[in-house]
Structures are given as structure tokens and as C-alpha cells.
Amino acid sequence: MKPIAVLALLATGVAIAQPPPRDTLVSPEIQSDKRVTFRVRAPNAHRVTLFGAWMPIGSEEPMTKDTEGVWSVTVGPLAPNGYLYTFNIDGVTVADPINPDVKLRQRTSASLLEVPASPAAPWDVADVPHGSVEVNWLKSRVIGDTRQVFVYLPPGYDKQKSRYPVLYLFHGSGDVAASWTQAGKANLILDSLIAAKKAVPMIVVMPLGHAVPFGSAPEIQAKNLPLFEEYLLKEILPWAESKYRVAPGRRNRAIAGLSMGGGESSNIGFAHLDLFSAIGVFSSSGGADFANRHKAVISDAKAVNAKLSLFWLAMGKQDAGYARGKQFADLLEQNGIRHDWVETEGGHVWAVWRWCLAQFAPMLFHT
Amino acid sequence: MKPIAVLALLATGVAIAQPPPRDTLVSPEIQSDKRVTFRVRAPNAHRVTLFGAWMPIGSEEPMTKDTEGVWSVTVGPLAPNGYLYTFNIDGVTVADPINPDVKLRQRTSASLLEVPASPAAPWDVADVPHGSVEVNWLKSRVIGDTRQVFVYLPPGYDKQKSRYPVLYLFHGSGDVAASWTQAGKANLILDSLIAAKKAVPMIVVMPLGHAVPFGSAPEIQAKNLPLFEEYLLKEILPWAESKYRVAPGRRNRAIAGLSMGGGESSNIGFAHLDLFSAIGVFSSSGGADFANRHKAVISDAKAVNAKLSLFWLAMGKQDAGYARGKQFADLLEQNGIRHDWVETEGGHVWAVWRWCLAQFAPMLFHT
Numbered sequence: 122m123k124p125i126a127v128l129a130l131l132a133t134g135v136a137i138a139q140p141p142p143r144d145t146l147v148s149p150e151i152q153s154d155k156r157v158t159f160r161v162r163a164p165n166a167h168r169v170t171l172f173g174a175w176m177p178i179g180s181e182e183p184m185t186k187d188t189e190g191v192w193s194v195t196v197g198p199l200a201p202n203g204y205l206y207t208f209n210i211d212g213v214t215v216a217d218p219i220n221p222d223v224k225l226r227q228r229t230s231a232s233l234l235e236v237p238a239s240p241a242a243p244w245d246v247a248d249v250p251h252g253s254v255e256v257n258w259l260k261s262r263v264i265g266d267t268r269q270v271f272v273y274l275p276p277g278y279d280k281q282k283s284r285y286p287v288l289y290l291f292h293g294s295g296d297v298a299a300s301w302t303q304a305g306k307a308n309l310i311l312d313s314l315i316a317a318k319k320a321v322p323m324i325v326v327m328p329l330g331h332a333v334p335f336g337s338a339p340e341i342q343a344k345n346l347p348l349f350e351e352y353l354l355k356e357i358l359p360w361a362e363s364k365y366r367v368a369p370g371r372r373n374r375a376i377a378g379l380s381m382g383g384g385e386s387s388n389i390g391f392a393h394l395d396l397f398s399a400i401g402v403f404s405s406s407g408g409a410d411f412a413n414r415h416k417a418v419i420s421d422a423k424a425v426n427a428k429l430s431l432f433w434l435a436m437g438k439q440d441a442g443y444a445r446g447k448q449f450a451d452l453l454e455q456n457g458i459r460h461d462w463v464e465t466e467g468g469h470v471w472a473v474w475r476w477c478l479a480q481f482a483p484m485l486f487h488t
Numbered sequence: 489m490k491p492i493a494v495l496a497l498l499a500t501g502v503a504i505a506q507p508p509p510r511d512t513l514v515s516p517e518i519q520s521d522k523r524v525t526f527r528v529r530a531p532n533a534h535r536v537t538l539f540g541a542w543m544p545i546g547s548e549e550p551m552t553k554d555t556e557g558v559w560s561v562t563v564g565p566l567a568p569n570g571y572l573y574t575f576n577i578d579g580v581t582v583a584d585p586i587n588p589d590v591k592l593r594q595r596t597s598a599s600l601l602e603v604p605a606s607p608a609a610p611w612d613v614a615d616v617p618h619g620s621v622e623v624n625w626l627k628s629r630v631i632g633d634t635r636q637v638f639v640y641l642p643p644g645y646d647k648q649k650s651r652y653p654v655l656y657l658f659h660g661s662g663d664v665a666a667s668w669t670q671a672g673k674a675n676l677i678l679d680s681l682i683a684a685k686k687a688v689p690m691i692v693v694m695p696l697g698h699a700v701p702f703g704s705a706p707e708i709q710a711k712n713l714p715l716f717e718e719y720l721l722k723e724i725l726p727w728a729e730s731k732y733r734v735a736p737g738r739r740n741r742a743i744a745g746l747s748m749g750g751g752e753s754s755n756i757g758f759a760h761l762d763l764f765s766a767i768g769v770f771s772s773s774g775g776a777d778f779a780n781r782h783k784a785v786i787s788d789a790k791a792v793n794a795k796l797s798l799f800w801l802a803m804g805k806q807d808a809g810y811a812r813g814k815q816f817a818d819l820l821e822q823n824g825i826r827h828d829w830v831e832t833e834g835g836h837v838w839a840v841w842r843w844c845l846a847q848f849a850p851m852l853f854h855t
Binding site: 161162163164165166167210211212213214215216218219221223225226227228229230246248251253254255256257258259260267279297302308309312364 | 528529530531532533534577578579580581582583585586588590592593594595596597613615618620621622623624625626627634646664669675676679731
């Protein structure tokens with residue numbers, strides 16, 4: 122027991138517990154020129170490297186050790202946005218031990234670096250009215266557990282009696298229900314767009330996109346899409362429409378997602394054009410089975426085009442899934458199905474997905 | 489670039505990104521007898537240890553390496569509850585790299601271990617109606633930034649027109665605004681108590697308790713309490729009472745906190761007996777200055793006792809701040825101020841604070 126090490130006496134005399142011993146190390150440190158220095162104290166380590174979401178997958182930045190055992194590296198300048206990063210210390214990949222901004226994931230930790238823009242980007246905390254994010258714990262009979270559903274409510278939701286259109290927004294495979302708000306800043310993006318009158322006030326419903334356990338064997342994982350579809354349509358939609366002041370009808374419903382969530386949004390959206398009028402697919406595709414699965418719908422492009430006011434596909438040029446995404450757009454093109462195919466700089470990363478949402482949301486619910 | 493390593497093709501044909509390479513390691517693994525095995529893959533490490541919140545501060549559990557470079561240790565059986573833990577790998581303290589349940593903190597990472605109880609403890613996810621947690625982003629003129637305020641709304645809040653009493657609940661020094669729900673499970677505790685009719689339905693408002701930056705020099709840190717008091721009374725209370733359906737008056741307001749937050753609740757509560765009718769102090773005290781600061785109030789025990797329906801102090805017997813907390817209770821005793829002093833097994837840990845809330849909440853708002 123070392124009580125002295127864990128109790129500090131404030132000047133006010135209030136005893137508080139603190140992690141012993143205090144360390145004044147700073148990481149990450151963002152310079153004014155947007156270069157960023159990462160530091161980790163590991164005096165016994167032989168090799169320490171950095172990997173960040175702005176780097177090509179499989180690459181690494183070697184870090185160098187100073188006389189006090191602190192390893193560091195300076196990178197950039199980086200484009201203002203949010204980036205996941207990890208350290209590898211003698212073969213163990215870890216989050217930055219002193220950065221409080223930890224990206225919550227299905228498995229393995231990473232840290233979040235936020236490089237703010239000037240003027241503020243849509244995902245920065247700006248001086249605009251802020252909506253709120255309501256976290257619900259919902260028992261699912263379809264899936265058999267109690268799980269979180271995150272719901273963005275626009276500024277003034279509690280003050281006004283209006284009904285709002287709804288975007289159903291799905292995360293990627295490594296993510297959790299918190300990801301679109303924690304890493305994606307979906308709420309801040311909507312706050313900014315609504316304040317600038319670029320997007321109409323809307324509700325955003327963000328369920329957990331895993332209907333089978335993450336990391337399941339392929340034969341189990343194959344059940345994720347149909348089970349998630351059932352969960353979404355039988356439980357989430359009716360619940361959201363009964364709990365929140367939701368504007369009725371398909372014109373007021375959009376569906377979008379990133380990576381795995383883009384596979385969910387394209388497939389569920391296409392199977393239920395009676396329910397959704399806009400689809401967003403970020404860094405994803407409909408999957409290799411899409412043409413088969415939706416044969417009848419695809420063959421009647423005229424009916425699809427009459428129903429979908431927006432079918433928006435976006436892909437980072439450096440995304441490992443680029444070719445697959447482009448193939449999907451080609452399939453739509455060949456069948457005369459109206460869509461947008463947008464390419465942007467970047468890989469399979471949150472910087473791209475924040476940008477996607479900031480582009481996609483303003484196009485919704487104008488009819 | 490190693491695209492093969494990061495793209496897995498689902499049986500459904502939907503391409504998803506995954507952390508390369510997949511690792512089937514499990515940590516933590518909870519045995520049926522409540523013993524727990526921790527594992528970390530660190531083939532190049534020379535010494536790996538575990539520290540967990542069930543252990544005395546300053547102690548460690550050495551871990552042993554198998555032929556595949558996986559270090560492990562089995563501990564317990566542990567009493568069902570939630571515990572922070574960290575690994576130390578060759579001198580670097582890190583969260584468990586593969587446990588997704590990361591405890592968000594002001595600085596430094598830790599992981600959370602949840603040992604479920606049977607039958608369910610109040611903090612376990614039980615089959616009861618669940619309230620929600622609304623995360624608000626509020627601009628503070630007092631503090632000069634935009635910060636989160638977490639608000640628990642009891643089950644049925646959106647369905648009923650009732651007004652609800654409010655508990656203002658504060659976290660500890662190392663914590664963030666999410667801590668009382670993420671690590672403390674305050675919402676699940678209230679859900680369970682309300683379902684069992686042990687507590688009345690209430691709103692719980694959980695602001696960020698740091699009004700000056702965490703880790704500030706002592707002369708800055710000394711300003712935290714008065715600044716937080718101003719923030720709470722000028723901004724949080726009026727905002728909460730205007731946004732939520734709050735029952736009016738001091739009989740419907742309680743204030744409580746853990747560690748640093750207990751210093752805040754005791755001092756702010758005592759200075760504003762006109763605003764609060766119940767005070768909870770978990771693993772804390774009023775601070776060495778309390779008698780001086782509240783001289784006039786303390787000298788009139790009769791008036792205090794007439795106003796406070798509950799003044800509840802709880803302390804873990806193994807808490808490094810035990811003596812300070814007991815001194816505070818003695819000060820109250822000597823001055824004839826009615827209070828409860830409750831001792832429990834445990835240190836300065838979330839297992840104790842969950843228990844505290846589960847004891848405290850049922851005593852509130854019966855008048």
C-alpha cells in the first residue's frame with residue numbers, strides 16, 4: 122500500500138484519487154502547422170512504431186527513443202480530420218497509453234487523433250446549436266439480447282412539436298453502436314449542417330449493426346444480413362416511430378452505412394423500396410450476390426428510379442475495396458439504375474466517412 | 489499495401505474491413521466459478537504483470553508466458569461486480585489490447601472487467617424496463633467550452649406527463665462525463681431499483697466535474713470547486729429544469745458524488761441547503777477546509793437537520809482516504825449534524841461506488 126502516491130490534497134483541502142505517478146508527457150501534440158508529434162514512455166522497449174489511418178495499410182513510422190526512454194515521431198502536416206492510430210511496442214499493438222480519446226471497437230484498442238480545421242469542419246465542435254444523442258437499451262427478441270441504440274435528436278427537438286424525417290445509419294464491422302457518434306461525429310456534423318441550413322433537421326437512428334457475434338465463423342456471419350434486416354424492420358423502425366416524433370412514410374426515411382453497414386443499407390434498401398426513398402453506401406458495395414439477390418428489382422430500373430430519390434455511392438480512391446465498389450456502380454449503370462458514384466481521396470477510414478455523411482445528409486428529404 | 493490482409497469476403501459477398509490478422513485469443517475469460525483468466529500476446533516481452541481494482545494499490549500479479557508468446561494469469565474467484573484493470577508490459581502500463589470494454593478516463597487507459605452476478609446485481613443488464621441516457625453538448629459561458637452532460641431518463645419518461653425529482657451525480661478526478669454510466673452503470677442501477685420499486689423514478693444529471701483542466705497546477709486546481717459550483721448552479725440546474733420535466737423545489741433535488749465529486753457534493757450541498765434536500769458523499773469527505781468554509785452553517789445544526797432529509801457518507805474500509813472520510817463524519821457528529829456513516833468492504837473503486845448508488849438512490853425523494 123502506497124497511500125501517499127494515490128492521494129493528492131487539493132489546495133481546497135478536498136482529497137482526490139489520482140493515477141500514480143503523475144506524468145507530464147503529451148501525446149498526441151498537434152503543432153500549429155498541423156504536424157503531429159506522438160510520444161510513448163517505454164524505456165525497456167527495443168522497437169516502437171506508429172501506425173495511423175492517414176498511412177497506407179501495412180506501413181509503419183519508426184519512433185526514436187530519447188535518453189529518458191520516451192519514444193517519439195513527428196508526422197504530417199495532416200489534413201484536418203479524425204484519425205485512428207496505434208503504437209506497436211516490441212510486437213504488441215496498443216492504443217496510446219495517455220491519450221484519453223480511445224476509439225471503442227469490437228476488438229482491439231486504438232486511439233483517436235483530432236486535427237481541428239480553421240474555419241471549423243462540420244465534425245468539429247462549433248458554436249452552433251447542438252442536438253443531443255440519446256442512448257437506449259432495447260431488448261431484442263429477434264437477436265436475443267439487450268443492446269444499445271444511439272439516436273441523434275436535432276437542436277430544438279424537445280422544444281418543437283414538429284415531426285422529423287429519419288436517417289437510419291449503420292457502422293462498419295469493427296465498430297460498436299457508439300461509433301457513428303464517437304468516431305464519426307455524426308451528431309456534430311448534423312448540428313453544423315442544420316445550423317448552416319445545408320441539411321434539414323432530421324433524426325438519425327444508429328443501431329448496433331452486428332446481429333451475430335463479431336468474429337463468428339463464416340457460416341454464422343452469413344446470417345448477419347438477414348438477421349439484421351429482421352431486427353431493423355421488425356424492432357428498430359416500429360420502436361423509433363413510436364418513441365420519437367417521426368414524420369411518416371418512405372419519403373421521410375433514408376438508409377445509409379459504411380463498409381459492412383453499406384452492404385446492409387444497399388441490400389435492405391433495395392429489398393424495401395416501399396420503406397426507404399434514399400440509400401447511401403460509403404466505402405462499400407452491395408456484395409457479390411447483389412445482382413442475384415435483387416434480380417427482379419434490378420430488371421425494372423424504371424420502377425426503382427421512380428422510387429429512389431437518391432442512391433449515393435462514395436469510395437476512397439485508396440480503399441482496398443475500391444474495385445468492388447466500382448463494380449457495384451457499374452452493375453447499377455449497366456441496368457439503368459440511377460445513382461451517384463463519387464470518388465474521394467482517402468482509404469477505408471473515418472476521415473472519408475465523416476466527409477461522406479457531410480455530403481450525403483444535405484441531399485436528403487427535400488421532396 | 490496488403491489488401492488481402494484487411495479484406496474478408498463474407499459468405500454474403502459483402503466486403504468488410506477487419507484488423508489484420510485475426511487473433512482468437514480471449515481476454516478476460518470468466519470461469520463459471522468466477523475465477524478470471526487474463527491473456528496478452530507479447531512474445532518479445534521480458535516481464536508482464538496484471539493490476540486490477542480488486543488488488544491492493546501498489547501490488548501486481550505476475551503473468552507467465554507460454555510457448556506461443558501469450559502471457560496469462562488466473563485470479564479470483566472475484567465478487568461479481570465491475571473492475572478496472574491494466575497490464576504492465578516491460579514497464580509500460582496499457583489497457584488489455586483485445587478487450588473492447590475500455591474505461592474512458594482523463595488520462596491513461598484501463599480496461600473494464602464485468603463479473604456478472606446470479607441473480608443479477610442492480611448494475612447488470614436485467615430483463616426490466618430500461619430508461620435512456622441522453623448526451624447533451626452544452627456551451628458553458630462560465631467555463632468557456634462546449635462540454636457533455638449525461639442525463640438519465642427513467643423508463644416511460646417519454647410516455648408520461650409526470651414531473652420527476654432529480655439527482656445531480658458527480659464523478660471522480662480521473663473520470664469523464666461518461667463515467668457514471670460507462671463504468672458506474674448508473675442507468676442500469678436506476679432501471680433495476682425502479683423496476684423493483686426500491687427507488688422512485690428520477691432523472692439523474694451527470695455533468696463533467698472538471699471546471700479547470702485535469703492535471704492543472706495546484707493553484708489552478710484550487711479554482712475547480714468554486715468554478716464547478718458556479719457552472720452547476722448558473723448553467724446546469726436552470727438548463728436541466730427547462731429542458732426536462734423536473735419536479736420543482738429542494739425536496740426534489742439531491743446531490744451526490746464519488747471522490748472528487750463527493751467533495752463537490754458535500755460543499756455545494758452545504759452551501760445551498762435552500763436548493764438540495766439530500767447529500768451523498770461516496771469515498772470522500774468535505775475536505776480539510778470544510779469546517780472553516782461552512783462555519784455559520786455548521787454552528788446551527790438544528791437548521792441543517794431540519795433541511796437535510798438525508799446526509800449519507802459511505803467509505804470503503806480499504807480506501808486510502810478512509811481516515812479523512814471518518815474525520816469528516818466525526819466533525820459532523822461533534823457538531824450534532826445528522827448523517828449516516830456507512831462502511832463497506834473495498835477500496836477506492838467502482839465496485840464500491842456502484843454499491844453506494846444502489847444503497848443511496850432508494851432513500852431519496854420519499855417526502
